[in-house]
Each structure stands twice: as structure tokens, then as C-alpha cells.
Amino acid sequence: MLNRTLGTTGPQVSALGLGCMGMSALYGDADRAESIATIHAALDAGVTLLDTGDFYAMGHNELLIGEALRTAPAAHREKALTSVKFGALRGPDGDWYGYDGRPAAVKNFAAYSLQRLGVDHIDVYRIARLDPDVPVEETIGAIAELVQAGHVRHIGLSEVGADTLRRAAAVAPVSDLQIEYSLVSRGIEADILPTARELGIGVTAYGVLSRGLISGHFARDRQLAANDFRGMSPRFQGENLQRNLDLVEALRKVAEERGATVAQTAIAWVLAQGDDIVPLVGARTRERLTESLGALDVTLTAEDLAAIEAAVPAGAAAGDRYPAGQMAHLDSER
Numbered sequence: 001m002l003n004r005t006l007g008t009t010g011p012q013v014s015a016l017g018l019g020c021m022g023m024s025a026l027y028g029d030a031d032r033a034e035s036i037a038t039i040h041a042a043l044d045a046g047v048t049l050l051d052t053g054d055f056y057a058m059g060h061n062e063l064l065i066g067e068a069l070r071t072a073p074a075a076h077r078e079k080a081l082t083s084v085k086f087g088a089l090r091g092p093d094g095d096w097y098g099y100d101g102r103p104a105a106v107k108n109f110a111a112y113s114l115q116r117l118g119v120d121h122i123d124v125y126r127i128a129r130l131d132p133d134v135p136v137e138e139t140i141g142a143i144a145e146l147v148q149a150g151h152v153r154h155i156g157l158s159e160v161g162a163d164t165l166r167r168a169a170a171v172a173p174v175s176d177l178q179i180e181y182s183l184v185s186r187g188i189e190a191d192i193l194p195t196a197r198e199l200g201i202g203v204t205a206y207g208v209l210s211r212g213l214i215s216g217h218f219a220r221d222r223q224l225a226a227n228d229f230r231g232m233s234p235r236f237q238g239e240n241l242q243r244n245l246d247l248v249e250a251l252r253k254v255a256e257e258r259g260a261t262v263a264q265t266a267i268a269w270v271l272a273q274g275d276d277i278v279p280l281v282g283a284r285t286r287e288r289l290t291e292s293l294g295a296l297d298v299t300l301t302a303e304d305l306a307a308i309e310a311a312v313p314a315g316a317a318a319g320d321r322y323p324a325g326q327m328a329h330l331d332s333e334r
């Protein structure tokens with residue numbers, strides 16, 4: 001497995017990370033046994049980075065990863081790195097009540113995550129969204145104290161803009177920014193990515209398949225469960241969906257000419273944007289995982305990249321990447 005380093009101060013991780021969110025939440029039901037088998041298969045293939053959030057079905061995702069780690073061969077378990085997001089406040093019915101980045105809350109969240117994951121430290125710890133009521137310096141300072149105490153190894157950030165990156169990096173070393181980045185979500189290229197590079201902060205890119213939209217497998221008439229995020233996402237609605245799937249068909253042509261699948265081409269495109277970027281793939285079955293890992297064998301030439309960009313030009317996606325209420329929480333969109 002190819003490895004990459006997260007920023008100048010972060011850990012070495014597999015060039016593709018496994019995002020485990022969809023195994024518990026947001027994309028409808030998942031099969032628990034298959035989810036664990038997928039994590040095991042990823043570890044077996046050399047994937048070392050497992051990404052989660054404590055609020056993905058309220059601890060369910062961390063417990064799932066904990067079980068997968070406990071039942072994995074020791075050699076794989078020892079190499080696995082956990083990347084955990086915290087801070088989202090949710091109710092028993094799944095309601096969202098904002099974010100809490102107060103230092104005491106940070107330490108409280110971490111204590112529960114360590115228990116659920118069954119680990120003695122978290123490798124990268126980050127607040128999922130900036131808490132607008134708490135200066136980022138205080139939140140980062142609290143994680144830095146967890147690093148000092150040995151409970152956390154590295155500090156990350158999620159969906160923040162360039163100014164916040166600078167403020168955070170002035171407090172303590174930041175390993176990576178987790179942020180949406182794909183052929184159809186290129187907002188970070190103008191300001192955020194150059195700033196991360198200037199500061200020596202790596203990127204863990206999520207939504208590289210735009211939540212399945214540009215995977216080549218998303219059917220126009222797919223029925224989504226009531227609790228599926230995509231049922232509310234502007235990109236999956238009506239005419240937007242139609243226009244976005246037309247882009248996928250253009251991408252399919254380019255992919256097929258190169259003997260790759262659409263998903264592999266979309267992941268390979270992100271991999272090709274820099275060695276400081278690690279795509280997190282949201283595979284939740286072994287079949288999807290195998291397809292995703294195939295992206296590591298897809299080498300894109302300058303000509304290939306130009307053909308891909310001609311098929312899916314920057315800014316061509318129809319619809320925002322989040323519903324309006326959630327866009328408002330994104331420091332990265334200010």
C-alpha cells in the first residue's frame with residue numbers, strides 16, 4: 001500500500017483512508033457484519049486510516065470500529081490509526097443542536113470516544129464544525145492538552161476556512177484539514193488548499209465520490225430512505241440530479257477509455273492533486289472497497305487529467321454540497 005504523510009507534523013497513513021460514517025448513519029441502512037468485514041478487508045489491504053465521528057449514530061460508528069479492531073489480527077490492529085470528529089450535539093431522534101468546542105466538552109467527548117473505540121489514544125482528533133461561540137484557540141488548546149497527556153496524538157480540523165487554519169496553527173501543530181474535495185466540489189482550490197500547504201497542513205478529502213453521486217453506481221430513480229442525507233442534499237434533487245448524472249456519463253466515457261471505473265477515476269483524480277491529500281473513501285462493502293482500492297493503480301497523465309476536467313469542468317455541479325442550514329455551519333464557505 002502506498003503511504004502519504006499528513007502534513008509536516010502528522011502521521012504516515014495509507015494513501016487511501018476508509019471513512020466509516022455510512023456504516024452507521026446518513027446513507028440509509030448498512031449491514032453490520034459486512035461493515036466489519038469491510039474494515040477487516042481494508043486493514044488487510046494495508047489501509048491504516050479509519051475515519052469516524054462520535055455523533056455518527058451516537059457512538060454506534062465508534063463501537064463498530066472498536067469491535068472491528070478488537071477482532072482484527074493484532075498486526076493489523078497495531079497499524080490502524082483512528083481519526084475522530086467530535087462536537088456535534090444531537091438528540092435521541094437524531095436532531096442537530098449545533099456544536100460544542102468548549103475545553104471541558106472537548107475532554108468529555110474524548111473520554112467517551114476512547115472507551116467506545118477501546119483504544120488508549122486517538123490518532124487524530126478534530127472538532128467536526130467550528131463552534132461559533134468558542135474561539136478556535138480554546139478548542140485547539142484543549143486538544144493540545146489531550147496530546148500532552150497522551151490521549152491524542154495529532155490535532156486535526158474539519159471544514160474550516162483559511163483564517164481559522166492560521167489561527168489554529170498558531171496555537172499548536174495541525175496535522176490535517178478534513179474537508180470535502182472532489183471533481184464536483186473544488187472550492188478549496190482558491191484559498192484553503194494553498195493556505196494548508198503554506199502551513200504544512202495535510203488534507204484528508206471526504207466526499208471524493210460526492211456521497212455516491214459521481215461513483216457511477218447512483219441510479220436516477222434510486223429510492224432513498226427517510227434518514228438518508230442525500231434525500232435533503234441539493235445535488236440529489238430533481239433537475240440538479242439530472243444535470244449531475246449527465247456529468248457522470250461524460251466521466252464514464254473518459255474512464256472506460258482508460259480501462260477504469262467511474263469511481264476509480266474520480267478517486268484517482270483526487271489522489272493526483274497532490275501527495276499531501278489523502279482521500280477518504282466511504283466504502284461500506286468489500287465490493288465497493290475493492291473497487292476504490294483499484295484507484296491506486298490508476299495513473300493519470302496530464303492528458304488524462306485534461307480529459308477528465310473537460311468532462312467535469314470545475315464548478316459544473318448543480319446544487320450546493322449541503323442544504324442551506326448546514327452550509328451556514330461551514331466556516332469553510334465564509
Ligand SMILES: NC(=O)c1ccc[n+]([C@@H]2O[C@H](COP(=O)([O-])OP(=O)(O)OC[C@H]3O[C@@H](n4cnc5c(N)ncnc54)[C@H](OP(=O)(O)O)[C@@H]3O)[C@@H](O)[C@H]2O)c1
Pocket residue numbers: 018019020021022027051052053085128158159178179205206207208209210211212213215217263280281282283284285287288289291292
Ligand atoms: N468532516 C466532515 O464534515 C465529513 C463529512 C462527511 C463525511 N466525512 C467522512 O468522510 C468519509 C467519506 O465520505 P462519504 O462516505 O460521503 O464519501 P464518498 O466516498 O463520496 O461516498 C460514499 C458513498 O458512495 C457510494 N459508493 C459507490 N461506489 C463506491 C465505491 N467504489 N467506493 C466507495 N463508495 C462508493 C457508497 O454507496 P453504497 O454503499 O450505497 O453502495 C456510499 O454511499 C465518511 O465516511 C466520513 O468518515 C467527513
